Amino acid sequence: MKSFHLLSFFRLSPFAFFLVSCSYLPEKQNLPGVITVYDYREYIELNPTSNHYAKTGLVFYPGGLVDPHAYIEPLSQFALSGKGHKVVIVKMPANLAVLDGNQGAWIYDDFPGVRQWVIAGHSLGGVMACETVDKYPDFFKGIILMAAYPQTSTNLNDWNGAVLSLRGQFDGLVDSLTIASYQGLLPTPYWITEPSQIPDDQKPMTVYYTVLGGNHAMFGKYGEQKGDGTATRSRDELTADITLMILRFFILNGWEYEID
Amino acid sequence: MKSTKALLFFILISAVALKLPAQSLDISIRSYPSSWYNGYFEPAFDGSGLTLAWHPRITDKLRLTLSGEFDILRARSEMLIGTGVSHSLWTKNRLMLSLGANLLNGIDLYKPHPLYVGGAEAVFRLDCKIGKKNTTLFALIGARYTICPGYKEYGVYQYNSWPVGIGIGF
Numbered sequence: 370m371k372s373f374h375l376l377s378f379f380r381l382s383p384f385a386f387f388l389v390s391c392s393y394l395p396e397k398q399n400l401p402g403v404i405t406v407y408d409y410r411e412y413i414e415l416n417p418t419s420n421h422y423a424k425t426g427l428v429f430y431p432g433g434l435v436d437p438h439a440y441i442e443p444l445s446q447f448a449l450s451g452k453g454h455k456v457v458i459v460k461m462p463a464n465l466a467v468l469d470g471n472q473g474a475w476i477y478d479d480f481p482g483v484r485q486w487v488i489a490g491h492s493l494g495g496v497m498a499c500e501t502v503d504k505y506p507d508f509f510k511g512i513i514l515m516a517a518y519p520q521t522s523t524n525l526n527d528w529n530g531a532v533l534s535l536r537g538q539f540d541g542l543v544d545s546l547t548i549a550s551y552q553g554l555l556p557t558p559y560w561i562t563e564p565s566q567i568p569d570d571q572k573p574m575t576v577y578y579t580v581l582g583g584n585h586a587m588f589g590k591y592g593e594q595k596g597d598g599t600a601t602r603s604r605d606e607l608t609a610d611i612t613l614m615i616l617r618f619f620i621l622n623g624w625e626y627e628i629d
Numbered sequence: 630m631k632s633t634k635a636l637l638f639f640i641l642i643s644a645v646a647l648k649l650p651a652q653s654l655d656i657s658i659r660s661y662p663s664s665w666y667n668g669y670f671e672p673a674f675d676g677s678g679l680t681l682a683w684h685p686r687i688t689d690k691l692r693l694t695l696s697g698e699f700d701i702l703r704a705r706s707e708m709l710i711g712t713g714v715s716h717s718l719w720t721k722n723r724l725m726l727s728l729g730a731n732l733l734n735g736i737d738l739y740k741p742h743p744l745y746v747g748g749a750e751a752v753f754r755l756d757c758k759i760g761k762k763n764t765t766l767f768a769l770i771g772a773r774y775t776i777c778p779g780y781k782e783y784g785v786y787q788y789n790s791w792p793v794g795i796g797i798g799f
Contacts, residue, residue: 391740
């Protein structure tokens, strides 16, 4: 991650000049005192201040044209949940994961203490998280899709990992029919309506869950997104719901063990 | 409609600039390797950009520079206007080495509001004239500092980089 990538310039340049688009600035992030945030050039690292965390870390790809700092507050809730978790929010070129969607695969180099990783992504970030797993299937134990689905060129149907797909009830940008129409590209679908319905035996399976009262932008904290629906529950309630769901997903897959 | 007007204005300015004597217009692509950010030493590649520049000549060796550029530095996209001068240091046959200094002002592309970006750069540029007209191919290398004060509350808000680029001038 920290090496010099001059050649990246030539990979980016064909795209870069057509990307004069504005990204969403984060809203003020309210952080609990027991979380430590390290802001590096390539990613943001969230760590429980106690420095005790589960053996499984979470790599996160932000949504398209959303500043990565907008996810610090929601993901810090997960970082502090259960045994504690190391969370790494990857910074994408121009806030577009599609420009360099495999950065998550190089996280290993910087965090040798974390035994295994789950990759997550919001919206476009979720699309590219699937692509990363498609290219590096052995690097990750699971995928968490937040209002996202794989693109048609990414077929993870026979991938031997666990997938959790979350979507807000009032998401105005990604509807459930679209998500359902791409379920053939992921492991066996399993639709649930309550977090407690997650089956014990996760692999290989895709658990679909709709967060009641949520919308597309609930996964970050960057205000209202154009074209999105209106959330009918408070941000704190929605974040708690999402955090609980992800934590259950970790527990039932056996990823929730503290490092010795 | 606004974008059409802007495009027409740009074409008009470009056409005038190309027709007038003792002036040049060039376009370049740049890479921004850097050595430190926010005070931390860590060599890395930070992004790339496209620059369009206009150089009215003041004397045989001195030229003004007015440039517009679009850069991607990590997660941030910026549009900057550069103003400065360049001075010819050495000339031989078809080759010319010059040193330029520019002040940079512009915006980081964010909503609901953009953020101000400022900076400065010094660039060595080697031109090689090709053909009989004033067309040149050039390569550049320099030092550059940019700061986005409004981004300080979020994250990495200043970069020191060593721009490397290639371009073509007319």
